[in-house]
Amino acid sequence: MSNIAEQILNSCLNIAHHMLPHTCVLCGAYASTQPLCTNCSADLPLSPTAACPVCALSALDGKVCGACLKEPPAFDLTLAAFSYGFPIDRLLHAFKYAGDLSLVGILAEPLARLAAEQPKPDLLLPMPLHPVRLRERGFNQSLEIAKPISRWLDIPLSTDACQRMRDTPTQAGLKWRERRRNVRGAFACDLDLNGKKVAVLDDVMTTGATLNEISRILKSRGASEVSAWVIARTPAESPRR
Numbered sequence: 001m002s003n004i005a006e007q008i009l010n011s012c013l014n015i016a017h018h019m020l021p022h023t024c025v026l027c028g029a030y031a032s033t034q035p036l037c038t039n040c041s042a043d044l045p046l047s048p049t050a051a052c053p054v055c056a057l058s059a060l061d062g063k064v065c066g067a068c069l070k071e072p073p074a075f076d077l078t079l080a081a082f083s084y085g086f087p088i089d090r091l092l093h094a095f096k097y098a099g100d101l102s103l104v105g106i107l108a109e110p111l112a113r114l115a116a117e118q119p120k121p122d123l124l125l126p127m128p129l130h131p132v133r134l135r136e137r138g139f140n141q142s143l144e145i146a147k148p149i150s151r152w153l154d155i156p157l158s159t160d161a162c163q164r165m166r167d168t169p170t171q172a173g174l175k176w177r178e179r180r181r182n183v184r185g186a187f188a189c190d191l192d193l194n195g196k197k198v199a200v201l202d203d204v205m206t207t208g209a210t211l212n213e214i215s216r217i218l219k220s221r222g223a224s225e226v227s228a229w230v231i232a233r234t235p236a237e238s239p240r241r
C-alpha cells in the first residue's frame, strides 16, 4: 500500500475508533472510546519497581544483578513497561497478529512515560523485522510502537539503519547461550553511530539474546550507549543460565 493510502486508511480507522462506543478488548465491558475499560487498564501487570537496571529482571535492591555483572550484555540499560503475562500477552498478540493498531497507545504510553525520565537518546531504532515476516504481517509492530514515542519525546526515528538478514528460527526451548549463537549475524547495520546513544525498541524481551545481538552490532558501528526499550519483559525463569 502506498504511504498516502495507508495514511488515509489509518485516519479512517482512527475516526471510526473514536466515534463508535465499544467494548473492552479484554473483558467485553463498556469501554467508552478506549480499547480497555478502566478496570482492565488498572490491572495491567507493571514491571517490578526493584529491578536490575541492565536486564530489567526483578532484583531485590534494584542494583545490577549477578548475571549482568558476571556476563554483561551488549545493551547498557533496559526499560520495560510491563511484566509479560496475562493480559499483556493477549494485548500484544491482538496487536501483532490480528493487526489491532488501536492498541498502540495503550502499549506505547507507559513505556514513553518511563523513557521520559531518562536522558534522551540520539536515535530510536525499532527492532527490524525480516522482509518475509513484514510481508506476512503487513507492518512492523516495533515500528508502530516507536512512531508515537518518537513523536511524544522528540527523538529521531530510524527506520532503515539496520536490517534483519536472517529470519531466526523460534528460540523457545533454547538455552541462553544457544539463543545467543542462534541470533549471531541476524542483523546488518550501515549507519555511522560514532558516539551516539541509541534506544532499540522491541515488543517483548524474553532472554534478551536478540536485543543483545543488535546492541552488539550497534556498538560495533560506534554507538556509545544502547538501551533496550521494551513493552514487556518475561519474568525470570533463570533465562541466563
Ligand SMILES: [Zn+2]
Binding pocket: 024, 025, 026, 027, 028, 029, 036, 037, 038, 039, 040, 041
Ligand atoms: Zn475490561
Ligand SMILES: [Zn+2]
Binding pocket: 052, 053, 054, 055, 056, 057, 064, 065, 066, 067, 068, 069
Ligand atoms: Zn540484570
